[in-house]
Amino acid sequence: xxxxxxxxxxxxxxxxxxxxxxxxxxxxxxxxxxxxxxxxxxxxxxxxxxxxxxxxxxxxxxxxxxxxxxxxxxxxxxxxxxxxxxxxxxxxxxxxxxxxxxxxxxxxxxxxxxxxxxxxxxxxxxxxxxxxxxxxxxxxxxxxxxxxxxxxxxxxxxxxxxxxxxxxxxxxxxxxxxxxxxxxxxxxxxxxxxxxxxxxxxxxxxxxxxxxxxxxxxxxxxxxxxxxxxxxxxxxxxxxxxxxxxxxxxxxxxxxxxxxxxxxxxxxxxxxxxxxxxxxxxxxxxxxxxxxxxxxxxxxxxxxxxxxxxxxxxxxxxxxxxxxxxxxxxxxxxxxxxxxxxxxxxxxxxxxxxxxxxxxxxxxxxxxxxxxxxxxxxxxxxxxxxxxxxxxxxxxxxxxxxxxxxxxxxxxxxxxxxxxxxxxxxxxxxxxxxxxxxxxxxxxxxxxxxxxxxxxxxxxxxxxxxxxxxxxxxxxxxxxxxxxxxxxxxxxxxxxxxxxxxxxxxxxxxxxxxxxxxxxxxxxxxxxxxxxxxxxxxxxxxxxxxxxxxxxxxxxxxxxxxxxxxxxxxxxxxxxxxxxxxxxxxxxxxxxxxxxxxxxxxxxxxxxxxxxxx
Numbered sequence: 297x298x299x300x301x302x303x304x305x306x307x308x309x310x311x312x313x314x315x316x317x318x319x320x321x322x323x324x325x326x327x328x329x330x331x332x333x334x335x336x337x338x339x340x341x342x343x344x345x346x347x348x349x350x351x352x353x354x355x356x357x358x359x360x361x362x363x364x365x366x367x368x369x370x371x372x373x374x375x376x377x378x379x380x381x382x383x384x385x386x387x388x389x390x391x392x393x394x395x396x397x398x399x400x401x402x403x404x405x406x407x408x409x410x411x412x413x414x415x416x417x418x419x420x421x422x423x424x425x426x427x428x429x430x431x432x433x434x435x436x437x438x439x440x441x442x443x444x445x446x447x448x449x450x451x452x453x454x455x456x457x458x459x460x461x462x463x464x465x466x467x468x469x470x471x472x473x474x475x476x477x478x479x480x481x482x483x484x485x486x487x488x489x490x491x492x493x494x495x496x497x498x499x500x501x502x503x504x505x506x507x508x509x510x511x512x513x514x515x516x517x518x519x520x521x522x523x524x525x526x527x528x529x530x531x532x533x534x535x536x537x538x539x540x541x542x543x544x545x546x547x548x549x550x551x552x553x554x555x556x557x558x559x560x561x562x563x564x565x566x567x568x569x570x571x572x573x574x575x576x577x578x579x580x581x582x583x584x585x586x587x588x589x590x591x592x593x594x595x596x597x598x599x600x601x602x603x604x605x606x607x608x609x610x611x612x613x614x615x616x617x618x619x620x621x622x623x624x625x626x627x628x629x630x631x632x633x634x635x636x637x638x639x640x641x642x643x644x645x646x647x648x649x650x651x652x653x654x655x656x657x658x659x660x661x662x663x664x665x666x667x668x669x670x671x672x673x674x675x676x677x678x679x680x681x682x683x684x685x686x687x688x689x690x691x692x693x694x695x696x697x698x699x700x701x702x703x704x705x706x707x708x709x710x711x712x713x714x715x716x717x718x719x720x721x722x723x724x725x726x727x728x729x730x731x732x733x734x735x736x737x738x739x740x741x742x743x744x745x746x747x748x749x750x751x752x753x754x755x756x757x758x759x760x761x762x763x764x765x766x767x768x769x770x771x772x773x774x775x776x777x778x779x780x781x782x783x784x785x786x787x788x789x790x791x792x793x794x795x796x797x798x799x800x801x802x803x804x805x806x807x808x809x810x811x812x813x814x815x816x817x818x819x820x821x822x823x824x825x826x827x828x829x830x831x832x833x834x835x836x837x838x839x840x841x842x843x844x845x846x847x848x849x850x851x852x853x854x855x856x857x858x859x860x861x862x863x864x865x866x867x868x869x870x871x872x873x874x875x876x877x878x879x880x881x882x883x884x885x886x887x888x889x890x891x892x893x894x895x896x897x898x899x900x901x902x903x904x905x906x907x908x909x910x
Contacts, residue, residue, distance in 0.1 A: 319812055320820060324489055325797055331377075333488040338801025339788045345375045346793055347486050349508045351585070356515040357476065359589070362458040362468060364479055370450040372442075372483055380442040384492040385435040387411040388478030389456045391464065391499055396432040400499030406462040411481065415453040433497040435481065452481050463655035464499055465665065466586075472520075473593055473615070475654040475665045477586035478503075485694075487793055495696045500754075501746050504694040505583040507791055512577045516589055518570040521556070523613055523650050524587035525662045526579025534573045536565055546597035547609045552625050556595040558616045579661065581791060583692055586660035588613070588652040596625040602636040603643040614653035618668035624651055627678040627717055631709075634716045635686065639709075639775075640782035645690045645790070649682055659684035659706075672721045676710040679717070683709035691789045698796050699746040700819075704762025711763075711896070712770070723895070729756040730764070730898045735824035735843070742819040743796060765818045767896055768848055772866040773807055781806030813871050817846045828904030829892050830876060835883035837863075837890055837907075838876055843900065846870045849877060850894040855885040856910060886910075 321329075328334040332341040355366040374380055390396050393410030410430075416423045418440060429436045442448055458476060459467040466477040478497075485493040485506050493504050514522055521534075531540050539555060546553040560566050567573065579585055594616045599607045610632055612625035628651055632644045646662045654665035657677050664681040668674075687702035688695045695702050714723055733739050733753040740749060742757050742765070749757055770778045784806030785799060794802075800815045817823060826843030839849050849865040863879045870877075892905040899905065 319797065319800065319816060321797060325795060328488045328795075331488065334795070334798060336801065337805055338785075338794075338798045338803075340792060343377075344792070345377070345488070346506065347375050347483075348373050348506050349483055350511075351480070351482070351508055352511045353480055353585070354513045354515075355479070357458075357474075357589070359472070359474060359517060359520065362460060362474075363455065364458055364476070365455040366480060367451070367453045368480055370452070370483065372448050372450060374442045374444060374446050374448075374486075376486060376488075377444050378486075378491075379444060380486065381438070381440065382492075383437045383440065383442070384484040384486075384494060385437065385481045386478075386484050386497070386505075387430065387433050387435050387481055388497050388503075389458075389466075390430070390433045391497055392459050392462070393432070396498075397496055398499050400464055402459075402462040402464075402499075406459040408457050408459075411454055411456045413452065413454055413481070415451070417451040419449055420451075431496070434484070434494060450483075454481055465656050465658040467655070469590075469654050470615070473588070473590040473653070475586075475588045475652060475656075477584075477658075477660055477663075477665075480585075482508075485793070489795060490697075493694070493696065495747060497696075502695040502699060503584070503688075504696040505692075507581050507583055507692060509581065510577070510579040510585045512579075512585060512587075514575040514577070514587060515572055516575065517591075518567060518572050519591045520573075520589045521566060521591070521593070521595075522575040522587055522589045523611070523652060523663070524575070524577045525582060525585045525660060526577040527647055529576040529578055530574070534568055534575060536568060539566055543597070543609075546611075547599045547607055549599050550601075552596050552598045554594070555597050555611075556593075558592075558594060561592055582646075582661040583689055584661050586663045588650075588654070588663065588665070592616075593653065596622075598625055598629045600629050600632045600636070600644070602632065606643070608632055608636075608644045608646070609648040611648060611650040613650060614668065618653065620668050620670045620674055621653060624666075624674060624678055627675055628682055630717055631679050631682040631713060634713050635683065638716075638779075639712060640686075640779040640786065642686065642690075642783060642786050644685065646685065649685065651678060651681070657681060659689075661685075661689045672719075675714065675717050675719055675721060679709050679713045680706045683713070686786065690791075691786055692791070692793050693799075694793065694795075695746070697745050697747070698743075699758045700742050700762040701794070701796060701799060703759045704742075704766060707759045707763035708766040711767070725760075725896065727760070727764075727896070727898055729753075729760055730825070731900050731902075734845070734898065734900050735822070739822055741822050761898075762819075764847075764896060764898055765814070768818075768846075768867040769803075769811070769814065771848055771864075772868055773809070777807050777809075814846065814867065817844070824900055825898035826900045827892060827897070828901070829890060829907045832887070832890060832907050832909065836878050836880045838878050839892065841870055841875045841877075842904070845898070847897050847899070849879070850892070850897060851879055851881075852891045853881050853883075853887060854889045854891070856888045857885060859885065 332343040350371040352369040390410040394407040542555045610628035614621040651664040659681045693701035785802035823845035824843030825845035830838040830840040851863040853861040888910040889908040
């Protein structure tokens, strides 16, 4: 047996011994345990590393032509044990490049030549164009050598034209409003699992970026306000005193303050006079930087106490004609409060959260782009996008590859936090994407890399199925234990890049319970959730697990006088592999009907969920 094979045997033995039940580990993950960059208990290993950078970016944006021109200096730190002989850059605006691969439709008028790189230098030495190979949204820079522990400096001059329509997370919203994201060439993640992140951005899949520091100088016409990731450094140079005063009031207030109203715009009370303004922002240790600008949007804000000596500002910025946006600032504020003090009880990590009205539903560090949703959707999408602050921003999972690690929690937050929002909306969710796709030929296990998910099973396996999995665990563990486990995971991996195996192991350790039986059944296997009523006796009902998927059991017994009795068992009732479960009930009255399942119990066949005796 080779030393490498012996090492894998030892890893498998330790993995199984520590976790109780062995989860299948892909080869590219196993090497991280061998190299001790990750630990089998889910924590970062003694040799854990990640690369990072500091970006100094200058951008000039012309709203009339949508031309964006920029320059950047990048201090890049190779903390890996490897010598890097190439560097991969992400050119995300190349989604709109005419010849780029895409899995989303784009209007012909939005197709461009993509990002133009006018100049590129490494440590003040020009990099020849022939050493810069652009393939879609990836740019490969070759012919270099960055040693382990080495710090290098790149200078890049670039430009592109922002899309007018075909709004995919970024672009023009209207003639006086823009959401601008993924606008600068950035160095891709190089990690201990896959090396360079070479997944092309094709529109549907999202992002995986390193933690970096950003110093950004944005030049826009003097009649536009800019909101962005990070903190504004020169407020007195751009805002009139009344606006600055209200910004300060909003942070200190628990009630909503109108920072910018339509009247302020009409009366020229917003901006310091000038043909153009430089907006200077700083953001430390974040995975991305995005900004938005408008010359007519209004701005409502309120502060939130997230820990003893720190407050966060909740901002809603939107078109005043869209009244459905009016309650959004309160939804932001309440979501931040719940995250900080209840679920999971992690103080909101950033100085603000700004929801800007755009033409999508997308999160960025400290920024959200949301459509003017109505009613329940306005609540759900606000909760969802703000909850992304924890995952994948504070805890930097790879959403390009394993989007369930962030979308699952964000989707679960939609119904987990709904009761905290002070609305009358009913706690329910449409489960058809699971119930109609589970077990079909296009269905896949949750652990399937996101880029391999297609069709009706895509949303099911990256969003809703993991969200239901977290709900079932919540029912099993209870509030205190679930939040304890989640806080432990966050404490181990905030500011770092966890894998799914790190998450599973941290949740096990944080809860003090081996949950591998559930991770295996719900995440690794293509199982069908299907429970049915097998038989009813005088004082008991037998539930059959027809499909292999494990879901909790919720039974409602209705008696002939209209009274009801509810019987529940958490998902671990199937832990030992049993396929039938007998549930006793009181039966002191005559039974009329027995109903199996609640609004959140996935079940592909509900025809066997009702048994009426009268």
